[in-house]
Amino acid sequence: MKNILLNGCNGKMGQVITSCVEQRSDCRIAAGFDINTTMLADYPVFSDPEGYTDDADVIIDFSHPSALSGLLAFAKKRGLPIVVATTGLSPEQVEEVKEASKKIPVFYSGNMSLGINLLMELAKKATAVLGGSFDIEIVEQHHNQKIDAPSGTALMLADCISSALPEQPRYVYDRHSQRKKRDKDEIGIHSIRGGTIVGEHEVIFAGRDEVVTLSHSAHSKEIFATGSVNAALFLIGKQPGLYNMGDLVASKN
Numbered sequence: 001m002k003n004i005l006l007n008g009c010n011g012k013m014g015q016v017i018t019s020c021v022e023q024r025s026d027c028r029i030a031a032g033f034d035i036n037t038t039m040l041a042d043y044p045v046f047s048d049p050e051g052y053t054d055d056a057d058v059i060i061d062f063s064h065p066s067a068l069s070g071l072l073a074f075a076k077k078r079g080l081p082i083v084v085a086t087t088g089l090s091p092e093q094v095e096e097v098k099e100a101s102k103k104i105p106v107f108y109s110g111n112m113s114l115g116i117n118l119l120m121e122l123a124k125k126a127t128a129v130l131g132g133s134f135d136i137e138i139v140e141q142h143h144n145q146k147i148d149a150p151s152g153t154a155l156m157l158a159d160c161i162s163s164a165l166p167e168q169p170r171y172v173y174d175r176h177s178q179r180k181k182r183d184k185d186e187i188g189i190h191s192i193r194g195g196t197i198v199g200e201h202e203v204i205f206a207g208r209d210e211v212v213t214l215s216h217s218a219h220s221k222e223i224f225a226t227g228s229v230n231a232a233l234f235l236i237g238k239q240p241g242l243y244n245m246g247d248l249v250a251s252k253n
């Protein structure tokens with residue numbers, strides 16, 4: 001039975017992870033932390049993660065970028081592996097994540113679903129074939145409570161497409177104030193926010209007289225919860241390093 005510390009436990013994802021873990025026998029939420037509260041299953045109440053003294057095995061974080069530095073410092077101090085699923089990190093914060101992974105195992109992914117991992121592979125393949133002549137645009141849709149735009153997944157997709165292009169493209173976000181034609185070296189990235197949309201991602205390859213669209217639809221938040229718990233269990237006992245969904249999928253084959 002593995003003990004998970006959950007940061008962001010009162011949030012939408014925190015609650016879905018808690019229900020998901022309740023149905024498993026291989027792990028439990030030993031303690032949940034949020035900006036204002038500490039929730040503990042069988043443990044005595046502490047006022048903050050620094051006060052936590054028991055034998056945690058791994059941390060899962062679905063919270064807010066403002067939590068990152070403190071959380072990484074805590075994980076490093078305790079030598080605990082950590083799954084960072086929070087999106088909207090600044091480039092400097094992404095560097096912090098990479099730095100931390102030199103000391104502890106860190107699983108970092110803007111999308112914990114299996115399907116998006118496949119979509120990234122397919123987008124890379126399509127880019128290798130079409131990238132030279134087709135225009136590439138990414139469209140993402142999420143619920144009206146999401147605070148970051150574009151989504152972490154859209155940025156991951158853009159980075160993965162870039163890695164398959166001969167020249168580094170320029171990311172262009174929406175185009176509301178643009179007064180010129182599209183440049184060849186652009187990847188357009190567009191965000192839609194509304195209602196309870198869980199997460200939709202489309203990669204559009206538009207060529208002369210033909211369009212190829214690759215897409216993924218998330219129908220529930222459970223796919224991210226399950227992915228993050230599997231990632232957490234995968235991370236326990238690993239060497240320090242930066243891990244992602246590709247590593248998790250490869251470990252099952």
Ligand SMILES: NC(=O)C1=CN([C@@H]2O[C@H](COP(=O)(O)OP(=O)(O)OC[C@H]3O[C@@H](n4cnc5c(N)ncnc54)[C@H](OP(=O)(O)O)[C@@H]3O)[C@@H](O)[C@H]2O)C=CC1
Binds near residue numbers: 013109
């Ligand atoms: N990688 C992936 O697969 C996925 C990533 N995400 C990402 O996870 C994050 C959380 O999403 P979601 O659950 O929908 O968001 P919510 O806003 O519902 O939940 C965030 C939670 O984090 C808490 N929080 C805010 N600041 C801190 C802090 N400094 N320390 C600890 N807790 C804090 C909030 O508390 P309070 O309410 O009191 O402010 C809230 O309970 C987002 O960045 C989202 O994009 C979401 C889904 C999938």
Ligand SMILES: O=C(O)C1=N[C@H](C(=O)O)C[C@H](O)C1
Binds near residue numbers: 110111198200218
């Ligand atoms: O905030 C969300 O809800 C989600 N965020 C992640 C992102 O930014 O890509 C993943 C998922 O699409 C849901």
